[in-house]
Amino acid sequence: MRSIRRKHVFAVVAVAAIAAAFGVTAATVRAGSGMPSSIGKGEGRLNLIEWTAYSDPSFANKFQKLTGCKIHRQDAGSSGEMFALMHANGGGGGGQYDLVSASGDASLRLIYAHDVKPVNIKLIPSWKNFLPAFKSPPHNTVKGVHYGVSVQWGPNTLIYNTKKVKPAPKNWSLIYSKKYAGHVTIPNNPIQIADAALYLKKTKPSLGIKDPYELTQAQLNATVKLLKRQKANLKRFWNYAPDEEASFKNGDVWLGAGWPYQTLQLQAAHFPVKEIVPVPTTGWADTWMLASKAPHPNCAYQWMKYVTTPKVEAKQALVFGETPVNPLACKYMNKMKKGSCKGYHLNEPSSYYKKIKFWKTPIPQCGWTKSQSCTDYKAWEQAWTQVKG
Amino acid sequence: MAVDAGALEAGSPLRRARLHVSGFLWRRRWVKALALLMPPLAVFLIVYIGALAALVVSAFWTANSFTATIEHTWTLANYRLIFSTSQPYLHIAAVTLGIAAAVTLTDAVLAFPLAFFMARLAGPRTRVALFVMVLLPLWASYLVRVYAWQTMLAHDGSINWWLNKLGLPDQGLLYTNWAVWIVLSYVWLPFMVLPVYAALERIPDSYLEASADLGARGFKTLRSVILPLALPGLVAGSIFTFALTLGDYITPLLVGGTDSQFIGNVVYDFVGQADIPFAAAFATIPMLVMGVYLLIARRLGAFEAL
Structure with a gap:
């Protein structure tokens, strides 16, 4: 008897809980997809x-x-x-x-x-x-x-040591060339693939890259190939902004992709660097x-x-x-x-x-082909692991 | 104090209760043992073994590629990816294992003469001084020491400055696997010195005298008496240096180059990408390696030397 009654009680509570949950959902839906129409008092x-x-x-x-x-x-x-x-x-x-x-x-x-x-x-x-x-x-x-x-927001910039890199760079091509091999750095971030894609859009029009964040598998493969070739010229992939500054300061790195923040920090420390914002470039x-x-x-x-x-x-x-x-x-x-x-x-x-x-997260939905043929962020992450491996 | 003494007077309720409990525990010893072991055992089972079990289990799940929700269907997909030759993971595992082995070997070669001197040749004062010097770096943060090496190994760092003074050319050591090897060998050295010291100190003087009496010279004694007796200490030390290197990911991040990805770095990346199952799967590789390593170490008597 006792156990049955307990079950009863449990069932009643469960039904009540479900009803309450539905009630709450219904209420929020009614309030216009949950968006408030005014800002209430702060919750502290x-x-x-x-x-x-x-x-x-x-x-x-x-x-x-x-x-x-x-x-x-x-x-x-x-x-x-x-x-x-x-x-x-x-x-x-x-x-x-x-x-x-x-x-x-x-x-x-x-x-x-x-x-x-x-x-x-x-x-x-x-x-x-x-x-x-x-x-x-x-x-x-x-x-x-x-x-x-x-x-x-901020643009992704090309930072260079003015004493070592002469003449001053005009576009991104220098970080893909062998001229300063062993003294180049780029961020350790899968979204860096977009930078390479943007470079290929200009230098290899046959690939048909329209949007550097919307790449088909073939376009992604070509980009990975470029990045793998670039890896031979790299000193390192940088992980944190101060980390990149240190690589410039200690003389191991002469040029690389970064943000205005690093340039200003290095210049504030009287280190001879300048930056350019190449056209086109990526930004965040x-x-x-x-x-x-x-x-x-x-x-x-x-x-x-x-x-x-x-x-x-x-x-x-x-x-x-x-x-x-x-x-x-x-x-x-x-x-x-x-x-x-x-x-x-x-x-x-x-x-x-x-x-x-x-920057835009890559998703399967391609804006320019109106199809699901683009590579998603997961594919980019895997491609990035391939590049670094 | 007076209150306490009063409470413990014969016949007071508190004292009776205490006697009752202690009598019960005396009659049933297992209850006492259980009560004593329960908290650490529970922590060990739930926190330690539980976490490992969760890791092993989730290695056979997958994460949805876009929403990163974990899909609870059993699959070997993660392992297939790890062992696929078109993927970089086997190479990364090989780099990690290779550097772990190199660090272990380097530390063994460096630690043995130092520990031998400390255990058998140095006077008490010198020994204390050396102990302090071996242990002192452990008092400073690991991170600070790695950063210190970063400035030393850098292109414009002190090592190149000395090389130039000696008329030698610059070496690009920073951001290479050489840097990772040097820094990790330095960081884990104390963990090799201590067990080797313990093993060498335990060798009775009479063994060495007997060896000499039988006509063995220094080198023969070292090879046939000291080294075999010190081996458990070396193996015990190698467990630390090997395991610690295998699990490291900060040193490769700070001083490593473009080919210095460790298993730990990949695990960290995948946790960041919210792909816990793949991270778990890759993390089981060093666990397996260490399992085999520990079995071999037990055979060599390492656990008697700890």
């Missing part, structure tokens, strides 16, 4: 997965004071690590994380894995002032739905994306609103060594550091942004 806490210093105290402390949202940070060392953190514990940030500062090589993956959810862009007032290239970029906006708000752009199980959505929206305001954009750009998406930040940048708006390419004409191919 905000959990971020971020690139180191993306919520630097120099601007985050004021946010905490203004909103009462206490920031808890989880630093990530790579895009893969960010994706893994967001995808752990059932995905969607595991009910723990609210926002992730994903770069373009992870953002589409997060969207298709349902780890992030749509964001009501109307709640971010600065958005209308953004550079057009970052309002609805393909790496964070799918079919007109925004999965986050762009925050900062970061997005604060909202976790689909974000436990503090109001604080998250307040953060997205705050970090895109011109003054904060300027501060973050100078702390991290990158470029704001909000051009109104220009005058604040110049006020904080003379000439920095130009130094970080925020004053370029709109044609400039068309020359930069921003």
